[in-house]
Amino acid sequence: MKKLSGKTALITGASSGIGRATALLFAEQGANVVAVARREHELQALINDITSAGGHAVAYAGDVSHEDTARAVVEFAQKSFGALHIAVNNAGTLGAARPIEDLSVSDWAHTLNTNLGSAFLGAKYQIPALRAAGGGSLVFVSSFVGYTVGLPGMSAYAASKAGIIGLTKALASECAPSHIRVNALLPGGTDTPMGQEATATPEARAFVEHLHALKRLAQPQEIAKSALYLASDDSSFSTGIALLADGGVSISRT
Numbered sequence: 001m002k003k004l005s006g007k008t009a010l011i012t013g014a015s016s017g018i019g020r021a022t023a024l025l026f027a028e029q030g031a032n033v034v035a036v037a038r039r040e041h042e043l044q045a046l047i048n049d050i051t052s053a054g055g056h057a058v059a060y061a062g063d064v065s066h067e068d069t070a071r072a073v074v075e076f077a078q079k080s081f082g083a084l085h086i087a088v089n090n091a092g093t094l095g096a097a098r099p100i101e102d103l104s105v106s107d108w109a110h111t112l113n114t115n116l117g118s119a120f121l122g123a124k125y126q127i128p129a130l131r132a133a134g135g136g137s138l139v140f141v142s143s144f145v146g147y148t149v150g151l152p153g154m155s156a157y158a159a160s161k162a163g164i165i166g167l168t169k170a171l172a173s174e175c176a177p178s179h180i181r182v183n184a185l186l187p188g189g190t191d192t193p194m195g196q197e198a199t200a201t202p203e204a205r206a207f208v209e210h211l212h213a214l215k216r217l218a219q220p221q222e223i224a225k226s227a228l229y230l231a232s233d234d235s236s237f238s239t240g241i242a243l244l245a246d247g248g249v250s251i252s253r254t
């Protein structure tokens with residue numbers, strides 16, 4: 001039995017990595033997928049993969065840190081499939097990774113706007129749509145960085161991801177009467193273009209793998225399964241949680 005039959009799911013950052021894997025899995029599980037990111041060509045390749053496997057998906061190319069995009073994608077989802085039931089706000093950037101004294105105000109603003117500003121804007125327009133559908137599930141992709149682990153040079157990224165957890169908890173309480181569950185997903189190191197950027201040399205890759213109890217990075221499909229858990233009725237009694245899918249990076253001391 002498919003877990004998302006009859007549901008429409010908006011997924012940001014769907015052109016790559018975790019978002020792409022989530023879009024493929026949700027479509028396989030019967031969802032109508034609305035895929036959002038800036039790169040049109042990559043989105044089109046995703047739509048082709050989904051439709052050639054018999055699924056349903058449409059793409060919207062835009063920058064999720066812009067209010068116009070946040071509003072337009074929700075209208076696009078409603079127009080394309082009639083209603084919106086699920087949103088996975090996954091788009092994000094590592095941003096500039098450097099010591100605080102070398103971080104410019106614009107570096108800070110770029111990371112905060114892309115990761116946390118887009119989460120706020122997503123919620124602002126997605127929640128009324130979920131309410132109109134009678135309820136739903138909202139997922140924000142945060143990180144272990146800034147929650148259970150501090151890493152040098154990552155202040156803007158950590159602040160943006162920790163902010164997402166606060167946003168999640170407030171919205172979970174605000175939206176529960178409308179039958180909307182709101183949860184954060186906290187992946188560990190994941191083998192995506194972003195994960196590869198953070199582990200660019202063999203030494204850096206080995207170091208980051210070793211930080212995890214499982215001594216490896218996740219495949220994006222593994223994180224997508226946790227997104228499916230949060231998006232679907234399998235997590236029907238969970239709201240306001242920060243779900244670690246982190247390969248034990250938060251508890252490992254070996």
Ligand code: NDP
Pocket residue numbers: 012013014015016017018019036037038039040042062063064065090091092093094114141142143144186187188189190191192193194195
């Ligand atoms: P990728 O770099 O593979 O994907 C990032 C996605 O975000 C792309 O689809 C990109 O699309 C999109 N994106 C970035 N900025 C914008 C923007 N302004 N507007 C619209 N889309 C945007 O990274 P991951 O798949 O690894 O990351 C997904 C999420 O998981 C991120 O939030 C990240 O912080 C989080 N995460 C990742 C970890 C990892 O180790 N990989 C660990 C913990 C959390 P496009 O360029 O086409 O716009």
